[in-house]
Amino acid sequence: MVRLTTSEEPPMDIHLQIADSLHMMALSDKFASQAEKQRLKQFVDTQIKEKKMLYLYDELTGHRKVAQQQGVAKNYISSAFAQQKAPLFNFDEGVYRDLEVSVEKELQRLRDAVKEAQESEGESEVRQAKLNIANFYKQIGNWEQAQKSYEQCISESVGVGPKLDLVFTKMRIAFFTLNVPVLRTLIERANTLLEEGGDWERRNRLRIYEGITFMLLRDFKRAAEAFLSSVSTFSATELMSYEDFVFYTVSLSMLALDRPQLNKKVLLNSDVLTVIGTLGPLEDYLRSFYNSKYQQFLLRLCDVLDMMQTKRYMSRHIAFYSREMRILAYKQFLQAYKSVTMQSMSQAFGLSMEFLDRELARFIAIHRLPCKIDKVRQVIETQRDDERSQKYAKTIKQGDHLLNRIQKLSRVMDLE
Structure with a gap:
């Protein structure tokens, strides 16, 4: 099957682009050169000024005046770049004032548009005017107000499709902040909506x-x-x-x-x-x-x-992923043998025997590799059960559990 594409595919959410850029800027020079980090910083700076991202600027500069005034929790961006000891951007009072004035002016215009729509236009126009406010809150990085405004828009929307689109938008905010509990709730909500149609x-x-x-x-x-x-x-x-x-x-x-x-x-x-x-x-x-x-x-x-x-x-899971893939490779290699010398396995993986011995011993100790090491002969002996034996043992265990329940039920019936 060939993937179908359309010319109308939406571009990547600008906030997720910024999140990825900030993530790269927080990494060592091994992953991004100073020139690349400077380019990314310029991109973020340009987007903040063009899109009037007052709240994001407030957080990234460490100024936090808006956040403190409105009771926003510290590190509300909550990602790898929020752990930096020093702010990623220098605070500029002039830039901050310009953003603050622009935001207040635009919010007032949008609120006036809602009032005008309520007085002289229909329900769909009112919903769109309110959605414009929610989108602006998201644009400037005021996640708390954006979530509340989108929630109001969802409650007033007609049809499953528009509601799902708003849930997707709320999820993109959660992807920016990496707020996993919120994502789990929104996934459940989206699936519930899809049961109604979609x-x-x-x-x-x-x-x-x-x-x-x-x-x-x-x-x-x-x-x-x-x-x-x-x-x-x-x-x-x-x-x-x-x-x-x-x-x-x-x-x-x-x-x-x-x-x-x-x-x-x-x-x-x-x-x-x-x-x-x-x-x-x-x-x-x-x-x-x-x-x-x-x-x-x-x-x-x-x-x-x-x-x-x-x-x-995936950056937060690297150690786990590396360990699990090594275990999988060791298992795959050992499945072909009843026993194999440590030297043969070390040559196959290009590892020293000392390192391999420590690696295998660690995984054997936590029951992740079904084998044992004969240190005297320097041989690894596999202890795998075949599928039929595993099914037999499972069936016996389930049978014992069923017999125990039947015996308890019979005693209850005897008492009656």
């Missing part, structure tokens, strides 16, 4: 919103499922580029899918293959893992982890 395009977009939320929750299996279901229908360009979407899809699928499914849904997926070649080491990473070229896989894993560091949604 078109094909919005259902597909919701899958991407769900996937990002699951990714933030570290539920990589559900995130991969959501992304894979949208590879050929991706249209949520307000959230990310298609290239970033494919990066997330491939890297998460490698962790979530077994080998047959990985081959079917990723390696043989024409939409993925069209883009993956442009994503640096990602294709080599995928194929080296699938083709059991473990030394090459570990090298490419390091490269992919560097790429992940630049991805705002």
Whole structure:
């Protein structure tokens, strides 16, 4: 299946562009040069002034006058860049005053437009005037007022489609602030609305919103499922580029899918293959893992982890992802053997025997690798159960549980 695209795909949400830029600016020079950081800083500065982002400017400069006056919690942007010890931007009293005057002037104009619509126009015009205020609150970075205004617009909207669009907008604010509890609530709300109706395009977009939320929750299996279901229908360009979407899809699928499914849904997926070649080491990473070229896989894993560091949604999970992929590779290697020498495995992975011994011992101790190490013979012995044995043990356990319940029920019946 070939992915369908349209010329009307929306550009990426400007606030998410700013969030990504600020994330890159907070990283070390290994990931972004000083020249690149300066370019990103200029981009953010230009957007703040053009879009009158008073609240964002207030936070990024560390001034926080507006936030203190209106009781906004500290670090309300709440992301990697909010942890910086020094403000990312220098405060300029003149810029701040200009933004403050512009915001008050525009808000007054929008409020007057609502009154005028209420006095002389219909319900749809009134709703649009109120929506314009909500959009302006979002534009300037006043998330609290934006959420309240969008909530009022949702309550007054007619039809599932417009309500879903407003929920998506509220979710984009939560993606900027990385507010996971709010995202979970909004995902549930969007699914409830879809039960009442909803078109094909919005259902597909919701899958991407769900996937990002699951990714933030570290539920990589559900995130991969959501992304894979949208590879050929991706249209949520307000959230990310298609290239970033494919990066997330491939890297998460490698962790979530077994080998047959990985081959079917990723390696043989024409939409993925069209883009993956442009994503640096990602294709080599995928194929080296699938083709059991473990030394090459570990090298490419390091490269992919560097790429992940630049991805705002995955950077917080790098240590976890690295550990889980190494465990998966070790398991995949050991499945082919009943026993294998430590030297053979160290050569296959390009690791020293000392490091491999410590690595395997750690994972064996926490019951993540079903094997044991014979230190005398320097041999690794696998202790895997076959699928039939596992099903048998599960059936016996369920049977014992059922018998216990029957015995309790019989005693109750005897008493009666």
